[in-house]
Amino acid sequence: MENVENMSSERPIRLSLPSKGRLAEDSLEFLAACGLQINKPNPRQYEANIPNLPELVVLFQRPGDIVVSVRDGSVDFGITGIDVYEEHKGSNGEAMLLHDALGFGHCNLALAVPEAWEEVLSVNDLRQRVANLGRSLRAATKFPLLTGKFLQVHGIPHTLISAEGTLETAPAIGYADIISDLVSSGQTLKDNRLRALQDGVIQPSQAALIANRQALRTRPKALAMARQLLEYFEAHLRAIENLAIFANMRGSSAEAIAGRIFTQPTIGGLQGPTISPVFVRNGEKNWFAVHIVVQRDRLFRSINELRSIGGSGVVVAPVTYIFEEEPARYAAMLQALEIKDAENS
Numbered sequence: 001m002e003n004v005e006n007m008s009s010e011r012p013i014r015l016s017l018p019s020k021g022r023l024a025e026d027s028l029e030f031l032a033a034c035g036l037q038i039n040k041p042n043p044r045q046y047e048a049n050i051p052n053l054p055e056l057v058v059l060f061q062r063p064g065d066i067v068v069s070v071r072d073g074s075v076d077f078g079i080t081g082i083d084v085y086e087e088h089k090g091s092n093g094e095a096m097l098l099h100d101a102l103g104f105g106h107c108n109l110a111l112a113v114p115e116a117w118e119e120v121l122s123v124n125d126l127r128q129r130v131a132n133l134g135r136s137l138r139a140a141t142k143f144p145l146l147t148g149k150f151l152q153v154h155g156i157p158h159t160l161i162s163a164e165g166t167l168e169t170a171p172a173i174g175y176a177d178i179i180s181d182l183v184s185s186g187q188t189l190k191d192n193r194l195r196a197l198q199d200g201v202i203q204p205s206q207a208a209l210i211a212n213r214q215a216l217r218t219r220p221k222a223l224a225m226a227r228q229l230l231e232y233f234e235a236h237l238r239a240i241e242n243l244a245i246f247a248n249m250r251g252s253s254a255e256a257i258a259g260r261i262f263t264q265p266t267i268g269g270l271q272g273p274t275i276s277p278v279f280v281r282n283g284e285k286n287w288f289a290v291h292i293v294v295q296r297d298r299l300f301r302s303i304n305e306l307r308s309i310g311g312s313g314v315v316v317a318p319v320t321y322i323f324e325e326e327p328a329r330y331a332a333m334l335q336a337l338e339i340k341d342a343e344n345s
């Protein structure tokens with residue numbers, strides 16, 4: 001019979017995704033946008049696969065449980081919020097953050113007080129108010145660790161009230177004075193006559209990729225999967241900020257056109273422009289095609305710059321991936337793991 005260690009090192013690599021909550025749908029959308037469509041043969045099953053990554057098994061868990069599973073090594077990778085990661089990661093460093101900005105699930109874990117506490121705008125004001133209360137502050141939260149630390153650092157005597165479900169009603173019902181909860185648009189706070197403190201953000205959050213440190217150190221397949229995931233994620237995240245532009249331009253040579261392009265601030269491309277001859281039907285020799293990548297939010301500036309130096313027939317196309325030599329976060333991960341040879345791992 002194989003021993004347990006062997007069995008666990010030979011099991012397929014596992015990635016856990018949120019089974020419910022705001023991150024659930026967005027995680028699937030994000031992966032699909034990265035080119036990693038999830039195939040869930042049976043919608044009721046808590047297991048799926050990604051045809052493009054056949055060596056990976058996808059599981060679905062609650063966001064907090066994902067951190068616990070990655071921490072204890074029963075799951076190798078997870079996508080979850082930084083908020084729950086920070087709350088549940090534990091102190092042994094086994095759950096590692098590989099990518100901390102997947103670009104969705106943005107929210108803040110923040111302190112909110114009743115609107116009726118008109119004089120309490122900041123954490124300082126809150127400390128003052130608690131001093132006048134003559135007892136500790138009762139704060140309802142699903143994030144006792146982070147909230148407790150924050151209140152302690154700010155010198156506010158407190159009692160944490162762990163609550164499941166809707167927190168926002170706690171102050172109105174009277175079982176807590178304030179809440180510490182996730183805030184996205186702020187609408188829920190408003191609806192419940194609560195107000196976030198100006199400097200009361202305990203933890204800014206968005207979706208993140210986490211991994212089990214031991215798996216990365218001891219299982220080459222896990223390390224290879226980390227690289228693949230980070231390649232896809234980074235190439236996609238870099239791509240969506242950019243657009244590809246093709247334009248035609250008349251000039252005496254490719255060099256002359258490059259010279260004109262470099263006089264402009266926005267249209268230099270990632271390295272520089274690609275300039276190639278256009279074979280015009282009437283045999284005219286001085287037409288060139290310019291291909292550059294520009295930041296999406298600088299599109300119109302770029303088009304104007306191209307026009308100002310004689311660009312015409314400008315075609316703009318979305319970019320699916322931009323791959324760099326090596327994903328920056330993969331390199332950072334190897335460094336954190338003190339692994340030197342990336343290629344052969």
Ligand code: AMP
Pocket residue numbers: 021022023081105106107181182183184185186187188189
């Ligand atoms: P909002 O009204 O947009 O500020 O959203 C607040 C409600 O949504 C609260 O009940 C939060 O617990 C929940 N919420 C907001 N953002 C997230 C998130 N990224 N992940 C999970 N729950 C969230």
